[in-house]
Amino acid sequence: MPAPATQPRRALVVVDVQNDYDGGNLAIQHPPFAETVVNVARAMDAAAAAGIKVVVIKQMAPETSPIFARGSHGGELHTEIAGRPRDHYVEKTLPSAFTGTDLEAWLRANAIDTIVVAGYMTHNCDLSSIIHAVHMGFAVEFLSDASGSVPYANSAGYASAEDIHRVVTIILQSRFAAVLKTAEWIDCLKTGKLPERDTIYASNQRALQRNAA
Template sequence: MRSESRNTALLVMDLQNGIVSRFTDKQEVLLPLKQAIEAARSHDIPVLYVRVAFREGYQEVSPNNKAFSAVAKFGGMTESDEATQIHSIVQPQPGELIVTKRRVSAFAGSDLEVILRASGIDTLVLTGIATSGVVLSTLREAADKDFALKVLSDACLDADPEVHRVLMEKVFPRQADVMTAGAWIESLNRHQP
């Protein structure tokens, strides 16, 4: 049996200030995610942070893109903007990579796939905000790229609890193993040499 830590990465997606700020009880809702990050680190599983941000001037934003053209029109969400920095509750440690994407999927406009392939990663554990945004888009694209996938249901958040439930119970299981952060951590501890 191969060690999970040798070919797995934990993706922490869109846990940036401007997105996390939409939730009132950050400590409570981010606890499963924080526990998953700590478990990954203790099992030598790389933790990769993904954020959405744009260059000053928004050269990457097409007027045809409904969501992001509004951002370009009203400003904010640039690479240096406080809203695009990783939230302090889940702050990266030195040496942990932050990947900047330009669209909803973690792969769109980023070098994520190059990093994963160069590191021999073939299994992704997905976490993030929002379930119906970055998690859904990344899951679909990662499945098409033949990554094995796990989704930590309580380490993903969505403003609409019903959408979150439907995705976790009916959509994601077609392409990923869906489990809680606690179940994933327990599986890591069981397979520890």
């Protein structure tokens, strides 16, 4: 039975699920890679079962790079992803999956209006791809337990992986994406329920009320 006209025309975009994130030179810390990669695989299986197209993205870097080096084990797709069916494959060299690739054209050609982002990292390639997608007119859903972050320390300060992941997901939910767990997303596919979206204003008002309480 065809989906109602109000239902999103989705594609699942699986971003950079590569071995360097699995205990390699850029090991995901929060949520842990071993937990989140299982959810990426679950999302891929659920998408395939629901007739949702799957796009797999791979980050490419020069052979001398410490991460994602062309031809290296760390740069290869993780076996959980590499062995699953996909409808389109994209190699990229910058954070956004849209920059310098055919992703937008492929999505338009397949009449996709909503991308569902899973993969790594929450605060870098996911964030860049999501903001880019919104600016091009796509709606976005983000699977927060099918992604993860690493800690950073630089001249601007320090942030733990947990802090980075938590703050970015809150920011995304305020404007750029519907943020939900993989199980919640799969339930939306089964029931036709649309995931919750929010606004900058409403998010700010709740924070002010919370602070005043």
